[in-house]
Amino acid sequence: MSVRRTVTTLSILMGTGCDGVMFRTGFDEVEDGILYEAEELSDAPESVDQLVVVNYNIKYGGARLLFFWECNGTRYNMTQAEVTGHLDAIVDFIDFVDPDILMLQEVDRLSVRSAYIDQVQYLLDRTDLNYGAYASQHKADYLPSDGMGKMDFGNATLSRWPISSAERISLPLVEQYPAYYQYFYLKRHILDAVVEVPGIEDFHVVNTHLEAFSDDGTKEKQIDQFHGVLTDLTNSGATWIGGGDLNSLAAGTEQWSDFADDCPGLFDPDDYSGEEDWLDDLFGDFDSVMSLEDYADDNSAWFSYTGDPEIGWTRTLDYLFTSGTWVDGEGMVIQSEEQGGYDTLPISDHAPVRAVMEVE
């Protein structure tokens, strides 16, 4: 660390409170997730043959507003009406898919940018999902940057059935950032929730959102740790579903950079070159909803992200794996009326991944 950087960091800490108390941005290596319950519980089946599972990065209820961190974005904080309007659109989608398990990324819990609406509770109270587990990936009492202020957003797992426990497992931090930036920056994690699904002895839902911006190999380390957690669960005899927004492309991808929806802005345009084999172990060792053969046949059917709805979906970042068995032909990315039966382009910058798991 340079002298200037050291002085800057020390000055910040001295001037604002060298604390962890004032901004409270840190996490333990492993800590409990936050458990939720719907205000009114819906009836949940006492036995099931199949589980409908959806993974969805909901962009903190921002829908297609263009925020300052996006290409040509100018927006900062949303109004309460904007947030509830966007969340209601997600509720409508959830009602359409009617999942048993819903894995969410980019969920705001107490953030000024989303009018302090607890989005986990909001969704639980308006859908047939009854229980939730949440873990933060970006938490600060006050973020002194871009007017972000109070921030708490992360991953959430929602379920019809009770969640008996949840663990937040910390992932490696981006080492290339200076200390002060790392202190305030996102802290990725794996949320491991134990869901009491009838007929399954020890069922885990493992939800993650991996690093999007780093050149120092952090994302690869996070992928390896995610693989390690899933491997440990397999070895322990647990049944699990694992997935999330891996911010990575799979083998068989035809385009690794120069995406049409990217533009130079706050962040460099996405370039996944050099990462071609990073997901291979996940696909090699576990059962993916999206087979690499299907993906190679038609990348676009599995695209789950675009920064520009005018251009349409441009790449696949969201994945689901299991130690169990997916029902053939039920797995898909719900992109539009034609592809999945629901137009999700206006709801978020990601498209939801749907799958059905056999309960044996």
Place this chain on the structure above:
Amino acid sequence: MTSLMSIALFATGLGSASADESVKSSPGITHGSAHVLDEGDWELGVYAPLRRGMGNGLELSIHPVTALLSPHLVAKKGWGERGDWTVATQHGLSVPTAMLRTLARPGIGGILPADADIPLIVALDTRFLASRGLGEDSWLTLSARVTAATSFGEESWPTIDTAIAYTRTSVYQDHLATALGLQLDGPLVSRLAYRVDIDGWFLPLSEGRWAAETRGMLAWRHSESFTAQVSGTAVVGEYPFGTDWHLLPGFDLIWSF
């Protein structure tokens, strides 16, 4: 970093628990008391404002750094003895518009979002202060404070929802803030002195309606012209998102001349 420091300076400029008013021989010894500087005396701190005794029980203060972006002037007037009590009132006028607009910017240091629409704001802060001795070199001060603000023009900006800042800036949008305070000052050992300062805030028109701030401070009176202070402040309060608490360390260096 500049803006992070600005928050602290901003708070002090608004008359937070960091300004110092000295009555005896060491700078910073009787912060927040009813005593005023003697005529011709000056004090200046890293965070504490520049103050000067003007004579006739009048003291003027201004924070030289924040005054550039948040023009303000504070006048404290001593009204003499009332029985065992020394009584003073303090009156501050500030126009924080340029400061807030500076803090509304993209990137690191953007305390407020860059699209914040901040109007012309004028704030008036009035305090009543009463101090009495509690034995040798020890003082008790009671205070009551009312801050009123008005704005001119369209506005759209979030409140600064964190400790210290919320109680002192929500008034710019919500027009009224009040506080009652109690402060104890006294010597400990050798050149070491203490201060305990407890303030209860009531913000009748804000979403977060109340806050309690307790500050404990140790001051090393190095000489008659220099004091070093370290402090810890515990804040519990209500914000638009709910109730929260914070612990804030602090320090100051104060010179008199």
